[in-house]
Amino acid sequence: MNHIVAITVFVVLIVAVIIMGFLAGRWKGGNLDHIEEWGLGGRRFGTLISWFLIGGDAYTAYTFIAIPALIYGAGALGFFAVPYTVVCYPILYMVFPKLWKVAHKYGYITGPEFVRGRYGNRWLALAVGVTGIAATMPYIALQLVGMQVIIGALGIPGHLPLIAAFVVLAAFTWTSGLRAPAMISIVKDLLIYLTVIVAIIAIPMSLGGFGNIFAKVNPAKLILAAPPAHSLGSYGGYATLALGSAMALFLYPHTTTGILSSAGPRVLRRNAALLPAYTILLSLLAMLGFMAVATGVDKMPQFAAGFAHFKASFAVPALFMYEFPDWFVGVGFAAIAIGALVPAAIMAIASANIFTRDIYEPFISRSKGSAETLVAKIFAMVMVVGALFFIVAIPTQFAVQLQLLGGMWVIQTFPAIVFSVFTRFFNGWALLIGWAVGIVTATWLVAHNNFGGVWAFHVAGYTLPAYIAFATVILNALIAYVLSFPLNAMANDRHKDETDAADYA
Amino acid sequence: MIRLLFFVIIFVIALWVPLYNKVDPTLFGFPFFYWFQMLVVIAASVMIWIVYKVEDKEGADK
Numbered sequence: 082m083n084h085i086v087a088i089t090v091f092v093v094l095i096v097a098v099i100i101m102g103f104l105a106g107r108w109k110g111g112n113l114d115h116i117e118e119w120g121l122g123g124r125r126f127g128t129l130i131s132w133f134l135i136g137g138d139a140y141t142a143y144t145f146i147a148i149p150a151l152i153y154g155a156g157a158l159g160f161f162a163v164p165y166t167v168v169c170y171p172i173l174y175m176v177f178p179k180l181w182k183v184a185h186k187y188g189y190i191t192g193p194e195f196v197r198g199r200y201g202n203r204w205l206a207l208a209v210g211v212t213g214i215a216a217t218m219p220y221i222a223l224q225l226v227g228m229q230v231i232i233g234a235l236g237i238p239g240h241l242p243l244i245a246a247f248v249v250l251a252a253f254t255w256t257s258g259l260r261a262p263a264m265i266s267i268v269k270d271l272l273i274y275l276t277v278i279v280a281i282i283a284i285p286m287s288l289g290g291f292g293n294i295f296a297k298v299n300p301a302k303l304i305l306a307a308p309p310a311h312s313l314g315s316y317g318g319y320a321t322l323a324l325g326s327a328m329a330l331f332l333y334p335h336t337t338t339g340i341l342s343s344a345g346p347r348v349l350r351r352n353a354a355l356l357p358a359y360t361i362l363l364s365l366l367a368m369l370g371f372m373a374v375a376t377g378v379d380k381m382p383q384f385a386a387g388f389a390h391f392k393a394s395f396a397v398p399a400l401f402m403y404e405f406p407d408w409f410v411g412v413g414f415a416a417i418a419i420g421a422l423v424p425a426a427i428m429a430i431a432s433a434n435i436f437t438r439d440i441y442e443p444f445i446s447r448s449k450g451s452a453e454t455l456v457a458k459i460f461a462m463v464m465v466v467g468a469l470f471f472i473v474a475i476p477t478q479f480a481v482q483l484q485l486l487g488g489m490w491v492i493q494t495f496p497a498i499v500f501s502v503f504t505r506f507f508n509g510w511a512l513l514i515g516w517a518v519g520i521v522t523a524t525w526l527v528a529h530n531n532f533g534g535v536w537a538f539h540v541a542g543y544t545l546p547a548y549i550a551f552a553t554v555i556l557n558a559l560i561a562y563v564l565s566f567p568l569n570a571m572a573n574d575r576h577k578d579e580t581d582a583a584d585y586a
Numbered sequence: 587m588i589r590l591l592f593f594v595i596i597f598v599i600a601l602w603v604p605l606y607n608k609v610d611p612t613l614f615g616f617p618f619f620y621w622f623q624m625l626v627v628i629a630a631s632v633m634i635w636i637v638y639k640v641e642d643k644e645g646a647d648k
Contacts, residue, residue, distance in 0.1 A: 291615030
């Protein structure tokens, strides 16, 4: 227990942020008994707050631990996160301002609700909603893993601190709704930017510059391996991982919630240009993986236990403890821990919105006003407890595998949500069948592939390694397209569209 | 139209791996692979901002 200073700084920052979470309920006053206020912050966040909120939402603690860890272990391949978080922004710009307008006009607070309004098909909306919740649960659990690594690195044993953190998370989520993570994300991001900028200047100085750092990296991992003849090789995996992840990013319930909580299409367009600042941050952060290699922290006896327990995820915490004075370790670790709380809260709220609007109300019981918000609040608690159960009872590796599957599942909602913003050609049932085929083939391929995300497809004598999510969503879309012809002829559902063609202009 | 052009450019320079999968030339010690992709981030941000400005002037959201 020789990290007293680090622990003190860490605890002070966490407590400060928790107090903010509770006070946030009074911010930008609104009636928190209304689900649009509790679960969507009243759709009034401007460019700056949305920048912090969506940034804090999409670039999570897990990202900040996992991407450097991937670089540390696999080298160049881990850098796919950078093109991923570049190409997601043209997608954000093209799709989501339109979705915002429709959602605002008809009072939708979730993606699946839009799908139900568009197709008048509550089963399709259910499929989209359940996919989102199923993908989110392991994602929240992984935020806890990020936190667990930090708490473990500080030398605090047991599950108790983690449970305490999540009881508090549940409490301020209950009282303040989306306003809590929105306000906290400001502190979180300022701390993250500070930590990364200091790290990216100070550590290379102590290691004799970036040239020296890269010189210590295995040359085979420095760039991608050149593809063999008749194969796309590692290029196929890299590009499709980036593109497929980008297609899925804003379909997650928590990112959709972040988007719909903004004040309007203009805020989203501006943020499509401003959010890449986080990608710059991420690309610098990724370099910490190489710095961990260069310092050789994994071979130092004081970190042996940490690496044995947390594997590559321990690279960044170990690097911080090796390079930084104790008080700054506290700052950096607090940044990561708060970086777990923000998305975890948004994920719980977003799942709760979906449960309420797309499962409870269409299938169980209609409710309005404060009764509706109560349903959402209770389900948010279920999500937090469920995620905690994940971490305490189930091996971490399982959560990582489920999170990988979650990405495969959530992209299968791409045709139903994204295509529907541009066209009403598709038939709702055709989209549902396409979704089902996508989910089943993706899950089967991933399991068959020993939980690797990239599968080598063989087409006409060529080997095309591709991100399974990307390959299966193409199959999904093709099936939905082809089946839409006979299904539209037999049972056209276009009259069930409650939205107007003019809404999408 | 500027939107289509710029967005296609972003997708190509970000995803066309052979374009940047090389070590040389290095910059401040960074292999080309890394600094080029960091530059792509900035280029994409600027291009999206230009698209936003042009469309905002045309009254995209009134």
